[in-house]
Each structure stands twice: as structure tokens, then as C-alpha cells.
Amino acid sequence: MSRGRRRTWGRTAIGVALTAVMLFPLYWMLNVSFTRDQDMRKSPPDLLPVHGTLAGYRTVLDEQLPYLGTSLVVALGTVVLTVALGAPAGYALAKLRPRGGGVLGFVLLAAQMIPGIIMAMGFYAVYLSLGLLQSVPGLIVADSTLAVPFAVLIFTAFMSGIPGELIQAAQLDGARALRTFWSVALPMSRNSVVTVSLFAFLWSWSDFVFAGTLVNGGAHEPITLGIYHYIGNNNQQWNAIMATAVVASLPAAVILVLAQRYVAAGVTAGAVKD
Numbered sequence: 001m002s003r004g005r006r007r008t009w010g011r012t013a014i015g016v017a018l019t020a021v022m023l024f025p026l027y028w029m030l031n032v033s034f035t036r037d038q039d040m041r042k043s044p045p046d047l048l049p050v051h052g053t054l055a056g057y058r059t060v061l062d063e064q065l066p067y068l069g070t071s072l073v074v075a076l077g078t079v080v081l082t083v084a085l086g087a088p089a090g091y092a093l094a095k096l097r098p099r100g101g102g103v104l105g106f107v108l109l110a111a112q113m114i115p116g117i118i119m120a121m122g123f124y125a126v127y128l129s130l131g132l133l134q135s136v137p138g139l140i141v142a143d144s145t146l147a148v149p150f151a152v153l154i155f156t157a158f159m160s161g162i163p164g165e166l167i168q169a170a171q172l173d174g175a176r177a178l179r180t181f182w183s184v185a186l187p188m189s190r191n192s193v194v195t196v197s198l199f200a201f202l203w204s205w206s207d208f209v210f211a212g213t214l215v216n217g218g219a220h221e222p223i224t225l226g227i228y229h230y231i232g233n234n235n236q237q238w239n240a241i242m243a244t245a246v247v248a249s250l251p252a253a254v255i256l257v258l259a260q261r262y263v264a265a266g267v268t269a270g271a272v273k274d
Contacts, residue, residue, distance in 0.1 A: 026249075033057070033242035040238055056243030064244050067226030070136065071205055072251070074222055077140035078204035079197045082147040086196055087189070089148075090155020091181045095167060105156070108149040119145060120213040127214060134218025142210040147200035158192035159185055198259050205252055223248045 032040075033056050034049035093101050123142045124133070132138035162185055170180040186193070208224040215221055221229075227244050 029242045029245055032238055033246050035239050037237065037239065053239065056237070056239035056241075057247070059237070059240040060243050060247050063230070064223065064226050064247070067221055067223040068248065070220045071222040071224070071248075074136060074139050074143065075201045075204040077136070078143040078147060079200045081140060081144045082151050082200040083193060083196060085144070085148050086151025087155050087186060087193070088181060089152045090192075091159050091185050093152065093156045094159035095162070095164075095185070096177065105153070108152055111145075111149045116146070116209040117213075120209050123210070124213050132214075134215045134220065136215075136220050139210060139215050139220075139222070140204075142214055143204040143207055144200070146203050146207075147196070150199060151196040154192050154196050155189065158189050162188055194259050198255060201255060202252055205248075 031047070031049055034052040034054070035046070036051055036053045036055075039046065039051060092098055093105065098104075120142070123138075127133045127135075127138050166184055166188075167180055170184050175183065205222075206224065207222070208228070211222050211225050212228070216225060223244075227241070227248065230241060230244060
């Protein structure tokens with residue numbers, strides 16, 4: 001075997017080993033979700049659920065569905081609000097060139113560096129006076145503050161690459177700025193829309209800081225709080241806890257797999273100029 005081929009096989013083996021190490025917690029979560037309660041403290045533990053059980057997943061269906069429903073509503077609402085705000089703002093910065101656009105871009109970058117707990121406390125004070133605590137719309141607005149700055153930057157980078165001739169042709173046909181954005185820029189920005197939607201969904205779906213601060217104890221809690229309360233109340237039923245984690249991970253994993261090719265194109269938009 002030549003030296004180059006041995007080097008290639010060596011790198012492949014290292015990559016596989018590192019991937020296995022990173023994915024092992026996910027495998028163990030799946031394994032424990034099928035393990036019986038009496039086998040949890042078995043030493044050494046079974047690497048496979050030899051005597052598997054679906055009790056944990058039955059518990060999820062009995063107790064966790066309302067939390068999953070709330071998370072889905074909040075995540076979809078966050079996606080809609082993020083795209084509705086981020087796409088027009090990105091188009092304005094990319095094509096309309098407003099005064100102070102550079103300063104606004106810097107502000108958006110700085111906004112992403114603010115710790116989430118600081119923003120959560122600010123929202124708590126505002127929502128307390130507005131009566132929006134423990135409400136789904138309030139949580140959607142709060143989660144959107146994490147995604148909108150990122151969305152504006154992605155849309156700006158992507159829409160900067162739209163040929164100016166297309167914009168000018170639409171304007172010559174009598175289209176105003178809003179019509180040009182809706183009929184020309186937005187359809188051409190499909191990859192960036194998918195990218196922004198995916199990240200907004202993932203951020204909202206996995207949010208714990210805003211949820212724990214703004215809706216904790218209310219009637220509409222997301223799955224992150226559902227798991228948190230469940231661990232506190234049933235800390236011996238690890239199969240149910242891990243089954244909840246598996247079910248909560250499925251929507252994000254499916255969406256990521258389906259949208260990965262659009263995301264790859266969206267996150268690299270604007271990186272190369274002709």
C-alpha cells in the first residue's frame with residue numbers, strides 16, 4: 001500500500017473515531033430510552049437494550065404532548081416573524097443603501113453578543129407591565145430577537161449578489177420598491193429564506209433562558225421546560241426522560257436533514273464576488 005493511501009486511510013479512521021465519540025451521547029440517550037427501570041443501575045450497563053421497553057415513550061405520549069405542541073407553535077411563529085422582519089431589512093441594506101446602513105450592520109453584530117439572560121431580564125420587566133408574561137406571543141417575540149439580527153445579515157449578504165439589472169428591469173416596468181422586493185428579490189433568495197428559517201426554528205425550539213424567565217409556571221410551556229420539570233419530578237425514570245429527549249430532538253433533526261443543501265448555499269452567500 002502506498003504512503004499516500006495509508007495516510008488517507010489513517011485520516012479516515014481518525015475521522016470515524018472522532019465522529020463516534022461525538023455521537024455516542026446521542027446513541028446512549030436512545031439506548032437508555034428503551035431500557036427498563038430495573039436495568040438502569042446495572043453494572044456494567046448493557047450497550048444494547050437487551051430487554052427493551054416502550055414505557056418511556058408511552059409516558060411521553062401521556063404527559064409531554066402539550067409541551068411539544070407549544071414548542072411547535074412558538075418555533076413556527078418565530079420563523080414567520082423572523083423572516084417577515086429580516087428579509088425586508090436585508091433587502092433595504094443590500095439594494096436601497098439607506099443612510100446609516102453600515103452603523104446598523106455593526107449594531108446587528110453587537111446585538112448578537114449580548115448574553116441571553118440579560119435580554120431575558122429586560123423582557124421580563126417590559127412584559128410585566130404589558131401583561132405578556134406566560135404568553136405564547138410574548139415568547140415568540142423574545143425568541144425572534146435572537147434570530148432577527150442573524151437573519152438580516154444573511155439576507156443582506158445574499159441579496160447583495162442579486163444582479164442589479166434585474167432590479168432595474170423591474171423598476172422600468174413600474175414596480176416600486178416593495179413590489180420589486182416581493183416579486184424579484186424574495187423568490188431569488190429561497191436558499192437564504194430556508195437557512196434563516198432553519199436557524200430560527202432551532203434557536204426557538206431549544207430555547208431555555210427565555211422560556212424559563214418569561215413563561216415558567218404558565219399554561220403554555222415549551223418542551224425545554226417540560227423536560228426540566230420532568231427531571232425534577234421523576235428523577236428515577238430515566239427511560240422516560242431520555243425518551244422525551246429523543247422525541248424532542250426528532251423535529252429539528254428531520255428539518256436539518258431536509259434543508260441541508262439549501263443551508264449550505266445560504267450560509268455561503270456573498271462569500272465570493274464575481
